Amino acid sequence: xxxxxxxxxxxxxxxxxxxxxxxxxxxxxxxxxxxxxxxxxxxxxxxxxxxxxxxxxxxxxxxxxxxxxxxxxxxxxxxxxxxxxxxxxxxxxxxxxxxxxxxxxxxxxxxxxxxxxxxxxxxxxxxxxxxxxxxxxxxxx
Amino acid sequence: xxxxxxxxxxxxxxxxxxxxxxxxxxxxxxxxxxxxxxxxxxxxxxxxxxxxxxxxxxxxxxxxxxxxxxxxxxxxxxxxxxxxxxxxxxxxxxxxxxxxxxxxxxxxxxxxxxxxxxxxxxxxxxxxxxxxxxxxxxxxx
Numbered sequence: 679x680x681x682x683x684x685x686x687x688x689x690x691x692x693x694x695x696x697x698x699x700x701x702x703x704x705x706x707x708x709x710x711x712x713x714x715x716x717x718x719x720x721x722x723x724x725x726x727x728x729x730x731x732x733x734x735x736x737x738x739x740x741x742x743x744x745x746x747x748x749x750x751x752x753x754x755x756x757x758x759x760x761x762x763x764x765x766x767x768x769x770x771x772x773x774x775x776x777x778x779x780x781x782x783x784x785x786x787x788x789x790x791x792x793x794x795x796x797x798x799x800x801x802x803x804x805x806x807x808x809x810x811x812x813x814x815x816x817x818x819x
Numbered sequence: 820x821x822x823x824x825x826x827x828x829x830x831x832x833x834x835x836x837x838x839x840x841x842x843x844x845x846x847x848x849x850x851x852x853x854x855x856x857x858x859x860x861x862x863x864x865x866x867x868x869x870x871x872x873x874x875x876x877x878x879x880x881x882x883x884x885x886x887x888x889x890x891x892x893x894x895x896x897x898x899x900x901x902x903x904x905x906x907x908x909x910x911x912x913x914x915x916x917x918x919x920x921x922x923x924x925x926x927x928x929x930x931x932x933x934x935x936x937x938x939x940x941x942x943x944x945x946x947x948x949x950x951x952x953x954x955x956x957x958x959x960x
């Protein structure tokens with residue numbers, strides 16, 4: 679049996695579908711990826727946007743530890759593998775057309791590679807960008 | 820003067836940069852787009868993931884009403900233009916590498932085209948996908 683995301687769009691609240699069939703139906707992009715948003719549980723802070731291929735999503739769901747696909751390194755990227763700043767998966771929700779997944783996580787340490795708590799520290803304020811937080815190491819004075 | 824996102828990564832907390840120079844430095848993808856995450860202010864609920872080109876982002880910042888780029892229709896998509904379910908922009912934050920923007924919004928009505936409050940209604944639970952909420956019109960019985 680083949681599912682389509684359109685069937686899920688019309689599905690009644692409370693209905694359930696087999697996960698494997700839904701994953702087969704996702705519209706992975708030309709690089710085989712979907713977008714993944716990580717959000718801190720409880721606080722609701724949006725931490726980062728990254729990408730997942732099928733293997734990364736499968737591993738994340740199986741292990742409970744978030745694994746992305748690194749587009750720059752072209753390999754699986756187990757978040758925190760070098761920094762120790764891991765993400766424990768709490769919930770995962772696919773969007774209506776299946777090209778994005780929202781990961782509710784418990785982030786250990788800062789989420790951003792700059793050492794900031796979240797990657798979204800560049801606030802647009804009128805005609806300026808305001809850097810809200812300091813990197814882990816301030817530039818030398 | 821030309822800025823790079825790397826300069827912003829190393830910038831001290833509280834520092835400020837000209838918006839126009841930052842927008843010129845964004846690594847728009849091969850389609851000229853960056854990812855845009857809409858999050859409801861106060862509740863923190865993540866509503867949707869969509870895309871923006873430079874024109875959509877400029878218009879959003881100028882008008883305070885969120886405008887995306889529709890990849891399926893290949894045109895500017897002023898959120899709510901047909902449904903009335905507009906998004907008023909409250910804050911906009913760019914991420915560390917500049918290929919994503921977090922929009923804190925005030926969503927009028929449901930964010931999802933299915934009539935659900937958020938697009939992320941497909942919860943992955945063990946080996947099933949659980950449809951958390953009903954579409955605006957339930958399928959006929």
